[in-house]
Amino acid sequence: MASQTATDWTAHTTEALAKAGYRSSAAREEVIAAIAELGCSITAREIADLLRERGSGVGLASIYRALDLLDRLGLVQRFDVGEGVARYEAALPGGDHHHHVVCDSCGTVEPFEDEELERAIHGLESRTDFAISAHDVTLHGECPSCRARD
């Protein structure tokens, strides 16, 4: 159902932008489509590459501006796994919540989710004096392919 989810997100995002008073624009629609298509944990460069590949004239600045807007509206999640590059992924409100495991050898990023981990974090939130609004967990290691190669 991944593609169904992506479709949902695209529609929801377009609608949310309109509701928030933003004009529709070809560039932004292309960025949104690219995010839906590329899936989890993507970079601005990956979006730019995909769009250029299909002959789009969307500039890098517009990609960053779209990502920034979507992030501020909570429509994408921005994070990073320690590479010095921002990563993004579609955020379905109330949708799935996952974290990432990174292969330090080849850079592959994969999602995972864990109920016990979430429970531990929620327990923690009540014990700190910060008002916690979000959390990120990143595991670092070596992926199966790289392990086999060594």
Next chain:
Amino acid sequence: MASQTATDWTAHTTEALAKAGYRSSAAREEVIAAIAELGCSITAREIADLLRERGSGVGLASIYRALDLLDRLGLVQRFDVGEGVARYEAALPGGDHHHHVVCDSCGTVEPFEDEELERAIHGLESRTDFAISAHDVTLHGECPSCRARD
């Protein structure tokens, strides 16, 4: 015991570098001293500022080179909390293990530790096909001062 720990780390680090065959050097010693002094979650710029302030002639490049070396030897931990800036802190082998909570309003970074969280992560490690070697957890929210100010 924080200062004692810092002293331990400084001595251990100097010794580990020597054992690994690296020459002693004034620049590196100054960087190591700065890390011990500045404590948890510091940036290269903060080290540079401290060293410049005390009249040191150590260049930024040497700071980055020292941090890179120490990171590769596991003597410092490198991480980031989503600002696009690398942060570092002394890593005592087998020593304390903590994570960070960031105030998204003022940028304050504070450490925390939680046994249940660690348990959840370790449980997870055995269920993934990656060979996990490290993990980072970052909580985002608003610190008490910023909450009061709003």
Next chain:
DNA sequence: GTGAATGCAAACTCTTTGCATGACT
């Protein structure tokens, strides 16, 4: 003396911003 480590400056990457042009309502 030899090679590692340094400092400086230039190069690089990622991201943001200024500004004139073009597009949506």
Next chain:
DNA sequence: AGTCATGCAAAGAGTTTGCATTCAC
């Protein structure tokens, strides 16, 4: 028409690298 959004190019910030010099062994 009046703005908002875009594309381009330039600016910025953080980090890395090339190279001649200095320093440790």
